[in-house]
Amino acid sequence: MDILDMAVNDFGSLVKLLRVRKGWTLEQLAERAGCSSSFIFRIEQNMRNPSLDRRLAVLIGLEVSDEVIGKYVQQVISKKEGMRRLSS
Template identity: 45%
Template sequence: MSLPESVGNRIRELRKAKGWTQEQLAEAAGLHYSYIGGVERGDRNISLETLEKIILALQVPPFELFQFDENTDRKEIINKLMLLINSRETTELEILTTITKNIVDLIELQQKIN
């Protein structure tokens, strides 16, 4: 798979994780919906400026567009988590991190017991 196809697939995954249509992403990014379709298929050779518009519209860190993982179920869950926490304040992120760590510790403890 080519890089434009991989990035396009990743944009599609992030868009769907947000529950958006191509039209909604296009509107948020200031682009035409048919252009978004071409990007997602890997048909368009997009500029960095256009990529930035899409990243800002999706509200994800730029590296997220290059996180290619073969396990699509796992990736979809991680995408949903990222979108949930991305817009949170630093203090809220610290609280969420502490809670998540406690939950992971409990899961690992339970696995050791069993």
């Protein structure tokens, strides 16, 4: 599974993976993302499903490239559109 698939399908695990790879604490990422460390913890444990704007703040905090973030947003929108088509 590549970073984009993981971001769309298992955001919490991706956040933890990238944070740990950088050697950052929950507090360090929370400061960079503009949220609390408990919020980051809940994301990583899949106890929280953050809004798209919060997800983007976390990805930016993790220093994910603008190119990857742009592709992520496109995939999220495509996935939502596909779900709408299925429900109509």
